Amino acid sequence: MSDPGVVAPVQPLPPLVDGLGRAITYLRLSLTDRCDLRCCYCSAGRAALVPREQILSLEELARVAQGLIRLGVRKVRLTGGEPLIRRDVMTLVRTLGGQLAAGALEELTLTTNGRHLARYAADLAAAGVRRLNLSLDTLDPARFAAITGGGRLEPVLQGLAAARQAGLAVRLNCVALRGVNEDEFDRLLAWAGEQGCDLCLIELMPLGGGEGAGEGEAPYRPEHYLPLPLVRQRLARRWTLTDSPYRSGGPARYLTVAETGGRLGLIAARSERFCGGCNRVRLTAGGALVPCLGRPGAFELRPLLRRQPEPLSELALEHALRTAVAQKPAAHDFDHGRNPALALVPRCPISRTGG
């Protein structure tokens, strides 16, 4: 018989692993599929929007995030669409910030276009955010407007300044586009160093059809694809680049830049395979758990979350999350160079899946 005075230790839940044994420790949480920019490689603004009533409430988003945190997720990145245009976004940030304070979460971060950062930077820092990614493909105002469908560069630069002033570390994310911004990488690298930021170049991902793609598909332009190994070779003519062991918990591989003292990140989603070490899942604003950005397929949680009359128990949510994660595919299928048919596989637009 057990001694009633002795409290049995709480058994930790078994870790969240997919069917291949990869531990899932990183959630990208999309707060909205809406965005206030129309970047030329992204489907935001072109894809059909998820009807408002299907968008998860902040409480529902928090519930799934907390369920995943209980199962072992240690890093949450808020994304979208544009996360900072979600009304009352700070309510969710503070809820998840509480998980940081309790030691259940190691990092809360976000990816933003920066346009509303001046308003939120201090609050984000106060809630426990320590670093964020800011998307910036060019420093030229006219080019910025051309890439983003008419966006202004100035508010983004103000957002960056506010973030730095609030003590947030910022990584500048830049999609490498052949014939669009490839002449600017030297300038961006130097400028990032001056701002005390890392720069991360991202390979263009084929997340939809080509020009004239159907509704819901990204306007992917294959001629803009620029392999990052080539970019690295070019940059190495001017900069002293050394492989760094630094990791930020995601797919970026880092180099140190001797001349600036900063880092250059490379996300070579297509030219290099890093799926074997993938630790991520995404939750869309509409409540689908997406195990892989580069393959169709999602697990719809919204009907479960809104189940009537008997609400979803925590145990049933845990079961659903484990089932969804178990379906994570071995690897993405971006390699249309090897199989041209795959280039046209319609995938969920990145603005909906969460970038």
Ligand code: SAM
């Ligand atoms: N609105 C926020 C922003 O601008 O950062 C977050 C969402 S956005 C979809 C997240 C990131 O995905 C951005 O850095 C964007 O440049 C990147 N992205 C979007 N479409 C892409 C594509 N087809 N290939 C590579 N990166 C892409």
